[in-house]
Amino acid sequence: MSPELVTIPARGGKAAQASAGQHIKVVNTHGTQVVDAWAFNARDLTEWMSMEASRTSFMKLAAAVGDTFVTNQRRPILTLVEDTSRCAHDTLMAPCDRWRYRLLGVEGYHDNCRDNLHSALANLSVVIRATPPSLNLFMNIPWTADGLLAWGEPVSPPGSYVVLRAEMDLVVALSACPQDILPINGRTGRTTEAHFSIQ
Ligand SMILES: [Zn+2]
Secondary structure (H helix, E strand, O other): OOOOOEEEOOOOEEEEEEOOOOEEEEEEOOOOOOEEEEEEEOOEEEEEEOHHHHHHHHOOOOOOOOOEEEEOOOOEEEEEEEEOOOOOEEOOOOOOOHHHHHHOOOOOOOOOHHHHHHHHHHOOOOOOOOOOOOEEEEEEOOEOOOOOEOOOOOOOOOOEEEEEEEOOOEEEEEEEOOOOOOHHHOOOOOOOOEEEEEO
8 A cells, every 4th residue: 555645735834753664755746846854853852853963974965865864962863765856955054934035025924944844843733942954855056166055946857756764753844845036946936735655
């Protein structure tokens, strides 16, 4: 039986529990959608997947298949076991938030990954006070030898996916990034749904 495919609504978020050894498959259904990802130790939500500790562990700017993300206590939490996206998933950029959109000239409320994280966790009756750095799946942030970064456009084919293995019992949160001002979700400003399954 194939596992249930859960929709991450366009501009929204979803969270779920996964047990150690389970596989979380995140599908870029339409090929243009960045999905911000977080993971938390299910028994201690102050222990979360850390981008800075993970780069220290695998000594790369972006994980390759076989690399393991670690927590802010340096313990394995997610391993990238399969990847059809052709994208170096960004580990450098902070998740978007209301202040980011204000700096980009937006007046009034704009959907954002930070609020998506906390509302998705709230649906599981989970509250955390901080907003950890996100693993920005399918987000194309190219870098130069001089260390300069750019807002790349999407490069992942529709239906491409990553599979992450849970290395501990965890809570995973995923946000279909509503960024429609910068071109990270494509130049048209279109933001779409994405999907995931846990098996
Ligand atoms: Zn975002």
